[in-house]
Amino acid sequence: xxxxxxxxxxxxxxxxxxxxxxxxxxxxxxxxxxxxxxxxxxxxxxxxxxxxxxxxxxxxxxxxxxxxxxxxxxxxxxxxxxxxxxxxxxxxxxxxxxxxxxxxxxxxxxxxxxxxxxxxxxxxxxxxxxxxxxxxxxxxxxxxxxxxxxxxxxxxxxxxxxxxxxxxxxxxxxxxxxxxxxxxxxxxxxxxxxxxxxxxxxxxxxxxxxxxxxxxxxxxxxxxxxxxxxxxxxxxxxxxxxxxxxxxxxxxxxxxxxxxxxxxxxxxxxxxxxxxxxxxxxxxxxxxxxxxxxxxxxxxxxxxxxxxxxxxxxxxxxxxxxxxxxxxxxxxxxxxxxxxxxxxxxxxxxxxxxxxxxxxxxxxxxxxxxxxxxxxxxxxxxxxxxxxxxxxxxxxxxxxxxxxxxx
Amino acid sequence: xxxxxxxxxxxxxxxxxxxxxxxxxxxxxxxxxxxxxxxxxxxxxxxxxxxxxxxxxxxxxxxxxxxxxxxxxxxxxxxxxxxxxxxxxxxxxxxxxxxxxxxxxxxxxxxxxxxxxxxxxxxxxxxxxxxxxxxxxxxxxxxxxxxxxxxxxxxxxxxxxxxxxxxxxxxxxxxxxxxxxxxxxxxxxxxxxxxxxxxxxxxxxxxxxxxxxxxxxxxx
Numbered sequence: 001x002x003x004x005x006x007x008x009x010x011x012x013x014x015x016x017x018x019x020x021x022x023x024x025x026x027x028x029x030x031x032x033x034x035x036x037x038x039x040x041x042x043x044x045x046x047x048x049x050x051x052x053x054x055x056x057x058x059x060x061x062x063x064x065x066x067x068x069x070x071x072x073x074x075x076x077x078x079x080x081x082x083x084x085x086x087x088x089x090x091x092x093x094x095x096x097x098x099x100x101x102x103x104x105x106x107x108x109x110x111x112x113x114x115x116x117x118x119x120x121x122x123x124x125x126x127x128x129x130x131x132x133x134x135x136x137x138x139x140x141x142x143x144x145x146x147x148x149x150x151x152x153x154x155x156x157x158x159x160x161x162x163x164x165x166x167x168x169x170x171x172x173x174x175x176x177x178x179x180x181x182x183x184x185x186x187x188x189x190x191x192x193x194x195x196x197x198x199x200x201x202x203x204x205x206x207x208x209x210x211x212x213x214x215x216x217x218x219x220x221x222x223x224x225x226x227x228x229x230x231x232x233x234x235x236x237x238x239x240x241x242x243x244x245x246x247x248x249x250x251x252x253x254x255x256x257x258x259x260x261x262x263x264x265x266x267x268x269x270x271x272x273x274x275x276x277x278x279x280x281x282x283x284x285x286x287x288x289x290x291x292x293x294x295x296x297x298x299x300x301x302x303x304x305x306x307x308x309x310x311x312x313x314x315x316x317x318x319x320x321x322x323x324x325x326x327x328x329x330x331x332x333x334x335x336x337x338x339x340x341x342x343x344x345x346x347x348x349x350x351x352x353x354x355x356x357x358x359x360x361x362x363x364x365x366x367x368x369x370x371x372x373x374x375x376x377x378x379x380x381x382x383x384x385x386x387x388x389x390x391x392x393x394x395x396x397x398x399x400x401x402x403x404x405x406x407x
Numbered sequence: 408x409x410x411x412x413x414x415x416x417x418x419x420x421x422x423x424x425x426x427x428x429x430x431x432x433x434x435x436x437x438x439x440x441x442x443x444x445x446x447x448x449x450x451x452x453x454x455x456x457x458x459x460x461x462x463x464x465x466x467x468x469x470x471x472x473x474x475x476x477x478x479x480x481x482x483x484x485x486x487x488x489x490x491x492x493x494x495x496x497x498x499x500x501x502x503x504x505x506x507x508x509x510x511x512x513x514x515x516x517x518x519x520x521x522x523x524x525x526x527x528x529x530x531x532x533x534x535x536x537x538x539x540x541x542x543x544x545x546x547x548x549x550x551x552x553x554x555x556x557x558x559x560x561x562x563x564x565x566x567x568x569x570x571x572x573x574x575x576x577x578x579x580x581x582x583x584x585x586x587x588x589x590x591x592x593x594x595x596x597x598x599x600x601x602x603x604x605x606x607x608x609x610x611x612x613x614x615x616x617x618x619x620x621x622x623x624x625x626x627x
Binding site (some may be wrong): 081298350 | 497499518540543547548552576579580581582626
């Protein structure tokens with residue numbers, strides 16, 4: 001047969017327009033000819049001592065199916081299906097007839113073999129029915145999908161037919177009273193079933209892998225879509241509504257950016273409510289200040305360690321320092337730098353704002369004295385302040401990492 | 408860079424909207440900078456940079472078909488005079504370190520203010536390195552001597568001097584060069600020298616942390 005132009009694609013069994021397993025359709029697609037002719041050739045080959053059946057079976061096993069959703073597949077027309085079934089029956093009938101006429105195998109063996117063949121066909125067909133159902137049910141189903149009663153009945157019927165066929169074969173060959181031959185019949189049946197189901201297992205393993213990776217992809221996509229919908233799209237909608245309020249827009253955008261970053265780069269995701277490390281706690285505190293005061297907090301943390309009682313107090317003090325800067329410094333950005341070392345943790349909170357004269361802070365303003373310095377000292381650390389009017393403010397916090405402090 | 412001459416800048420970013428925004432900002436804010444061209448893909452960038460011979464390329468780290476590192480790999484040997492400044496929204500150490508190791512002379516985030524971006528462009532065009540606080544943090548992290556770290560093979564490249572460490576810490580704390588200089592009682596020129604030296608070490612060192620970050624992005 002001559003290759004048609006554009007037939008450079010690998011052979012793929014059809015998924016949609018198929019009667020048995022899509023082998024003929026796949027070959028027709030590959031060669032660029034009418035599927036009818038391919039089926040006719042298979043039927044004709046079947047007449048030649050069943051060569052067509054064997055060829056078809058081998059192609060079924062070794063030619064992979066098309067990937068789901070691949071374009072260029074027309075569904076099967078009812079007339080075409082009838083035609084194909086007719087060709088199939090014709091081929092099998094011709095095979096039986098040819099065998100009978102040539103006498104290559106005696107007539108009494110052909111009848112049972114035909115019965116066995118029909119049984120085999122039922123079981124083989126069932127393999128792909130089960131697959132189709134699995135794909136349809138997608139993620140929910142396991143290896144065999146929802147194995148309904150009809151599946152079982154059909155498999156059982158197939159097996160029974162095989163058993164019958166082989167049993168009759170054995171029984172007619174030998175005498176009924178020869179009990180050991182009944183055993184042989186049973187064993188032969190079992191062997192027949194095993195043989196019949198081999199392709200099923202091979203295909204099962206192949207298709208399962210393909211299906212699983214497809215499912216994982218789908219699930220990932222669904223998760224990303226859900227996340228983007230819950231976060232980014234909602235925020236964008238809010239921003240459009242608030243377009244007249246730049247401060248609010250900035251706050252929304254910043255909060256959303258932070259959330260998306262956490263999610264993309266896997267920083268303390270899912271643990272934002274109760275951070276367990278110093279870096280996560282500082283990130284959370286910075287985020288809260290950003291959200292509350294609509295300013296930007298540039299935070300850098302080098303190293304990391306688990307959060308304990310003292311370090312938590314330190315992060316709270318740092319948060320207070322950020323709040324002070326956000327409220328009083330009159331700047332759009334604060335820098336926070338944390339460094340975790342062997343013997344201690346250091347945090348700097350800095351702004352380039354207006355600064356102040358520490359001496360002039362009124363007595364009733366307890367922010368710095370209590371929330372920052374007092375808190376640090378109570379937990380065994382210390383706080384230093386560097387500021388002067390016009391020079392910005394820097395709060396320097398230090399907490400030793402010894403375990404001797406109260407826990 | 409001689410005085411009075413404008414810095415010729417080429418923009419590489421796969422988001423046309425972002426390119427337009429940066430271009431408008433740079434054009435309106437400063438006479439020091441002239442945007443000579445832009446590109447939205449690695450291929451366009453390689454061709455455009457070869458054609459325009461800009462002084463500075465503003466390079467997006469993340470792009471389809473390889474990103475900023477791919478552009479650097481294809482252009483840098485042919486045009487050693489072109490300076491690259493990475494511009495990214497990425498927060499991941501491996502992205503940042505990878506593009507620095509591929510040859511960029513600095514890294515700034517896309518949220519940088521226009522004035523600071525202009526300053527950064529002018530500074531890299533003068534041959535300096537530009538470290539955003541975040542990059543300074545990553546480099547400090549990579550060069551930290553934590554217990555159980557891989558042995559140091561080349562002290563010249565694998566260790567930072569105490570002074571370089573001080574400079575990096577101040578950078579990470581958000582200090583400008585001038586502020587660092589007065590804080591450490593050194594000249595701005597010395598600060599620049601330290602930062603350039605840190606950049607060189609970051610690019611050339613085979614320290615485990617750095618090569619790990621880079622190899623995560625299939626570089627080096």
